[in-house]
Amino acid sequence: MQLHNKIHRLGLAVSPRNENATQDKNVIDLWKVLSSALSSATNNSQYPLLRSVVKSRTDRSRFCFVEVQGAADATIDSARKPHRLRVYFTEQTTFQWLREEIAQRCNIVPMYDTGEETEATTAQVTARHSVDYNPTYQRFVLKQKSYAQQFSHIYVSRLQQLRDIVTVQVDAKNEGHVPVLSKIIDLKADGQECVLIGTLLKILGDKPDIFKALTSESGVIPIEKVEKPLATTEDELLLEDESGRVELVGDIDVPRMVTGVVLGVRGRVPRDGAGGQFHVDEIFLPSFPPQYSLPERAESEYVALVSGLAVGQNSDAQPLRNHVLMDYLAGRLGDDKEKEFVSKIVRTVVVGNMIASTGKGDIQVPIIKRKTVEELALDAEPLKNADELVSTLAAAMCVDLMPGPFDPSNYTLPQQSFHPCLFPRSSHFKSFRCVTNPYEAQVGGVQLFGHSGQPLQSMLQCTLPKGNSLEDEDGDASMVTEQDKDEQEQERALDYLEQSLEWRHAAPTAPDLLACFPMANEDPFILENCPHVYFAGNQPRFSTRLVKGAKGQEVRLITVPSFSESSTIVLVDLKDLSCFPITIGA
Template sequence: MATDENGRVAGTVTQRAHAAYTNDDAECGFVEAEGDGAVPNFFQQYSQTYFCRLAEVRRFFQQAAPDAYVSLSEVPTGTASTVIGVIYKQMPLKPSVLREYAGDVMLPVPEVKRANYVSDEDRVFIEDETGRTELCLASAGDKDGLVSGVVMAVRGTQMEDGRLRVEELRYPPTAPLPPPPPSTTLPKSADGSVDTEPLYACFLSDIDPTAARAQLLLDYLTGNLGIDLPRVRRIARVVIAGNIGDSDAADAFLANLAASVPVDLLPGDRDPVRSAWPQRPFHRILLPRAATPGKTALTRCSNPHTFTLHGRRFLGTSGQNVDNLMRFSRVTSTTEALHRLLRYRHVAPTAPDTLVCQPVWRRDPLLIRHLPQVFFSGNADAFAAQTVSLPLPSAISSTDAAAMDTAAPAECASVLLLSVPRYAASGAAVLLDLQTLQVQLLRVDDLP
């Protein structure tokens, strides 16, 4: 039998279940095509990123609800009207590069690093190509839930002081369902009948490949541990949502794992890839053994990452977008943040304001153009799973918050929101049944 450098038998599991898979990162624009366009132009102004986002989301609004929208320069005083624009949140506590530079020159007390930058003094503005207007919101909750970079439709009346008294905040219309994938060949049993046993995808993030927990998980997933083999054989894919590093230990861990089961690897905030979103996949030179074609089933993915597995559409990240949204709003849980991102129809609306992204001038790749069935985020403080319903674009004529919450179930699509905990801290991976979307935790510390 073949063994690795530590003497373990490699790939003990035989007849592992298979699930049809398609990597859709290139289709969504998360990775660039090879050639001159593969190198982003960082001399491009970031303002164009917002113009691209505004133009495309405005089309979403106009297609779903063809109301009489006006530009900010055309809003009449004293008459209710509807405008579409980019939200800008003025936050006194938000870190400022200019203040940091002034601090270096004038040596004042440095800014305090905070877990959250929301305060009662925050002000909300809406901006389009013609100007910027401050919003007078009905409640503090409306203000606390918004972040800079979101495109919203606002119906309100302009007051004498120039502010817009908001009567209704409208989210962008829900993204449509993706086109149906090619007919998926369901796994067959030994007698040729359709296999109805559970089929799993395993999600984990933040792995220390030198730790005993990581080695225990590796032995479990490859079957070398020799326990729970019927379930191990049903794990068709492993998704690592960021933060594994580029050490020899990480390369060996991935090489051994991907020799036994297909693996998707997303980069995280501590991995050796460019920090600007969308993050590029790991370069193969960083993983010389794990990324060897023909020897392993490792797919080096972008962050965000979207794929189709067993007919299910997945969209997920390594968690920087969720952490950033929670830092600049009153959102307190990963699943709530994921729900808001679906409603905002954008994976990372705080980019480029407070989350680094590459400038674009033709198309914002971080817009959600098709609704996933599973939306996940890695490197979370705790595990959580929640199923939410969102109305399909044809279900409502307006996209206000009330209509979003009261659409008939038959006109809604369900999305599973999945918070994947840090494995190094929790010792927990997440198993998702691809047929029923039921979720369970896999704790290596509890293995017999």
């Protein structure tokens, strides 16, 4: 026990990986074998002290897993006799001295075979790159979970936070020639040109009526599960503030606008306007937020974006695929050149939907049925499998785990991070971190921002494509292929990621069409800083675009495909913001 405490205090975690070996009382004592190696290493001047080599620059502990298989009559004195000792090093170069010490006492099976048979052969390994990490997603952590306040406070806070930003855009283009009204209620039907600032409200023609749904046989269907678009060509657009609202017509693209956007409009209400409509001549958007400069790098380092692993009881048609992915990212697969490349992946971000959907959310069963212990254990099986899967990756690199719409987290945005008790194995590693959805962090000075796909899906649901139809070069919509439709949807998704930067808001449709927590004093979805990388997870396919703001901001937009459907992950180069997909086959 004393040695056990010493090892853990110094940051080295050791555990037998073979359950059958640990049950044999005559098996060689793992702790005593390591005690001999540790005493030699700390007393001999040619080896560095354990304390100095275990900690990295980021003060993250290194881990070593040891598996022992001995003969039935194995004793400490027989450590030099034939038996098997397998040593797994998470950071192999850190424990090179320990590998050599144990190799002198017994026969070892190296983690990687070099193809050359020599005495005490050791594998050539490469240390994983590490970069500075600064989590900035704390603004999405709910400080008070109270539902006493109204959702209208969100719109009030949003307008207050963005009004001055829109006013700056108006002044830059208007130059004071047109008056800016402080309230919509001050608007007069006198034909005089003016500027209004407010929040958009889109009246969707196909939006489900909650009162009709309550009385229908099918019941209430979640709005995100409605397959057809909610938008029509007959939708109306209103601009409102705390004083009133007015309908907008004229030079504004109604089918492509969404509820919740704060903007300014220049126009007038005609003297003879019977409907009191505001005729728009120009719109003013908040535009891209300010951006930190991208740090210079001598070489490429990568962040892996993985979405939709969908770990279930037995739902995966390719059960080895997820394990192959974890082994690849951990550097356990491939030749030396491939491992050298993988060592440059500094962090993996799992972008939601770690757990597979059960498909039971569409049916409301009013009958309360108590589950047996076996049924409860079966329900927890996907989480257990997910924990085991992620722990194999967290042992080798830094992992950030975001919740998604199918995961056991709160339904409303921002989704809070998983409790560590849901991932007991992975939580033992300091490299594992449960984060919120949306997610924001600086990795090596590069600002990352993204979500698990709900805001993007909501924006696509309440808008229409350009022209409201697909046509070929001759204007014939019937000749359009499925590939053309897929390409258009890819472009639409990237368009609205870019638009959300122009609107300075990651989830403008919340809380009208997208469930969110009723924050009273602030709107955390407002983008105060422009990210370098902006991603949305759980998308049908991979697509990317590099966009530039009016003041030189550069943002890499990425739609991360669901891994369970596409077998594809995305690597982002922190050096130049380039990205590319990698497809994993099992």
